[in-house]
Amino acid sequence: MIQLERVKKVFPNTAVPAVDELSFTVEQGNVCVFVGPSGCGKTTIIRMINRLVEPTSGSIFIDGENILQVDSDRLRRRIGYVIQQVGLLPHRTIEQNVGLVPRLLNWPEDRIARRVAELLEMVGLDPAEAAQKYPYQLSGGQMQRAGVARALAADPPIMLMDEPFGAVDPILRGRLQDEFLRLQREVQKTICFVTHDINEALKMGDYIVVLNAGKLVQKGTPMELLSSPANDFVKALIGDDRGVKLLDLTRAESLVADGSIKSPAVKDCSCFIDALQPVKMALEQMMKHDTDSVGIRRGDEVIGALTWAEIKKHIHRISGDEG
Amino acid sequence: MNFGLDRFIEAMLYRSPPYILEHVQLVLIPLGIAAAIAFPAGVLLTRPRFRRYTGRVMSVFNAGQTIPPLAVIALFFPFLGLGYRPALIALTLYALLPIARNTLAGLAGVPFEVKEAARGMGMTGWQVLTQVEVPLSLPVVISGLKTSAVLTAGTAALAALVGGKGMGAVIFAGINFFRVELILAGTLYIGIMALCLDRLLSFFESRITPSHMK
Ligand SMILES: Nc1ncnc2c1ncn2[C@@H]1O[C@H](COP(=O)(O)OP(=O)(O)OP(=O)(O)O)[C@@H](O)[C@H]1O
Numbered sequence: 001m002i003q004l005e006r007v008k009k010v011f012p013n014t015a016v017p018a019v020d021e022l023s024f025t026v027e028q029g030n031v032c033v034f035v036g037p038s039g040c041g042k043t044t045i046i047r048m049i050n051r052l053v054e055p056t057s058g059s060i061f062i063d064g065e066n067i068l069q070v071d072s073d074r075l076r077r078r079i080g081y082v083i084q085q086v087g088l089l090p091h092r093t094i095e096q097n098v099g100l101v102p103r104l105l106n107w108p109e110d111r112i113a114r115r116v117a118e119l120l121e122m123v124g125l126d127p128a129e130a131a132q133k134y135p136y137q138l139s140g141g142q143m144q145r146a147g148v149a150r151a152l153a154a155d156p157p158i159m160l161m162d163e164p165f166g167a168v169d170p171i172l173r174g175r176l177q178d179e180f181l182r183l184q185r186e187v188q189k190t191i192c193f194v195t196h197d198i199n200e201a202l203k204m205g206d207y208i209v210v211l212n213a214g215k216l217v218q219k220g221t222p223m224e225l226l227s228s229p230a231n232d233f234v235k236a237l238i239g240d241d242r243g244v245k246l247l248d249l250t251r252a253e254s255l256v257a258d259g260s261i262k263s264p265a266v267k268d269c270s271c272f273i274d275a276l277q278p279v280k281m282a283l284e285q286m287m288k289h290d291t292d293s294v295g296i297r298r299g300d301e302v303i304g305a306l307t308w309a310e311i312k313k314h315i316h317r318i319s320g321d322e323g
Numbered sequence: 324m325n326f327g328l329d330r331f332i333e334a335m336l337y338r339s340p341p342y343i344l345e346h347v348q349l350v351l352i353p354l355g356i357a358a359a360i361a362f363p364a365g366v367l368l369t370r371p372r373f374r375r376y377t378g379r380v381m382s383v384f385n386a387g388q389t390i391p392p393l394a395v396i397a398l399f400f401p402f403l404g405l406g407y408r409p410a411l412i413a414l415t416l417y418a419l420l421p422i423a424r425n426t427l428a429g430l431a432g433v434p435f436e437v438k439e440a441a442r443g444m445g446m447t448g449w450q451v452l453t454q455v456e457v458p459l460s461l462p463v464v465i466s467g468l469k470t471s472a473v474l475t476a477g478t479a480a481l482a483a484l485v486g487g488k489g490m491g492a493v494i495f496a497g498i499n500f501f502r503v504e505l506i507l508a509g510t511l512y513i514g515i516m517a518l519c520l521d522r523l524l525s526f527f528e529s530r531i532t533p534s535h536m537k
């Protein structure tokens with residue numbers, strides 16, 4: 001668990017605080033995404049949590065312990081840190097870079113070797129090929145993935161990830177995000193994740209903290225942000241397709257009313273989607289098959305149908321006048 | 324002054340060689356002491372506690388570089404008098420500057436994000452210094468060492484002026500007795516020594532730098 005209490009950072013010789021009286025809590029096992037425009041203080045927050053920057057005022061607690069009470073080097077070894085500019089050591093091979101923290105923790109060499117291979121594989125780098133290379137021999141996206149592997153190496157309970165997938169192509173990024181979420185469901189780390197891509201934030205976050213000019217603008221689940229944005233800044237950040245994004249986060253089953261199995265729409269259905277798929281998929285199917293209703297299946301069993309009118313009604317209900 | 328080949332050969336083979344070892348000492352000892360002072364000084368000046376002095380020290384170093392070598396020896400003459408040891412001290416002072424300057428430049432050239440990452444992974448300040456900053460700045464430091472070595476090899480000739488021995492004795496004998504062959508032979512040996520030192524350090528440098536960072 002990470003707690004910030006009225007944390008403020010004013011860098012020397014600057015007029016405005018980079019982070020201003022920020023308070024929030026990231027619960028154990030949650031992914032908290034920080035999102036906001038460039039220069040709003042995201043990196044500074046991350047760096048304060050692992051004591052690379054000391055707050056001007058306020059305090060930070062990890063698992064209830066004030067981080068100022070902990071030896072900073074020891075603290076950092078149990079916090080995985082993916083830095084925004086990657087920062088691989090140029091004179092060390094990828095294997096040495098990824099094995100850095102385990103070596104600091106005096107793991108036996110064979111365990112380090114196994115761990116490095118496993119991690120490189122996980123981030124989509126071929127261990128046989130990449131391990132002995134130097135950072136300059138990798139592309140930007142490959143370096144970034146090596147940086148993610150390095151942060152994960154010692155299996156830290158807390159991860160600070162500063163735009164970890166910023167330099168990889170959209171397809172690979174999607175894959176890495178999925179892999180990340182799959183892994184996170186297993187290992188339940190406490191994660192601070194920085195991005196300025198709102199779609200990534202909505203996809204990855206249990207909670208999202210929206211920041212502007214060092215101040216907290218809104219904190220909430222992706223659903224809360226989409227259904228009730230606090231102000232115009234958040235609305236602008238989310239974009240004009242708020243309704244569609246909402247439907248992307250809404251599972252089809254949640255809109256299937258109890259009685260709808262008996263509704264006449266079910267019989268007319270020419271296409272079906274799974275109950276766990278987002279409502280957006282239902283829209284996609286409607287467009288593709290030029291129809292107004294889509295059947296919802298759970299496994300092999302049809303449990304109901306969604307109609308265009310119902311979806312419209314849902315959007316109006318959840319987001320007020322828009323949609 | 325006229326040039327005689329046999330006298331030149333004599334100077335090369337018999338007159339100069341006895342001074343080689345002396346001259347090498349006059350170069351290596353100041354260089355070693357200078358490196359032992361300037362390198363740690365450069366490291367200290369890049370640590371957070373002392374960083375605010377870096378600018379001032381740098382400008383002193385830069386100013387020091389503009390003083391001609393002869394002036395350095397002349398300036399210290401009143402305090403140190405004549406002889407071998409004063410010559411060593413003067414040469415040491417002169418050799419300090421390029422090494423300190425390049426140490427500062429080398430350490431300053433280590434990318435911020437690399438140091439940040441190393442610290443962020445939980446390396447101690449000492450580990451970051453010895454495992455990251457020093458290895459990455461070593462090529463620049465060694466190039467400063469090379470500058471110092473070549474500079475000192477030449478400047479050490481002046482040591483003979485204050486009774487400090489070395490190849491300068493051959494050259495100044497040549498000047499005093501109008502013997503161009505001696506001047507030429509002494510100069511040649513100094514040039515060869517400077518070149519050898521430069522090569523030696525380059526070799527050392529290439530041994531410790533990963534291939535892509537040369
Ligand atoms: N070491 C520093 N000294 C002075 N000012 C700094 C320092 N680090 C950051 N700042 C300032 O603090 C503010 C917040 O910077 P920060 O790096 O946290 O932004 P960010 O949200 O991570 O931006 P980006 O999305 O571009 O990475 C900026 O105005 C920046 O100029």
Ligand SMILES: [Mg+2]
Nearest residue numbers: 042043084162
């Ligand atoms: Mg940033």
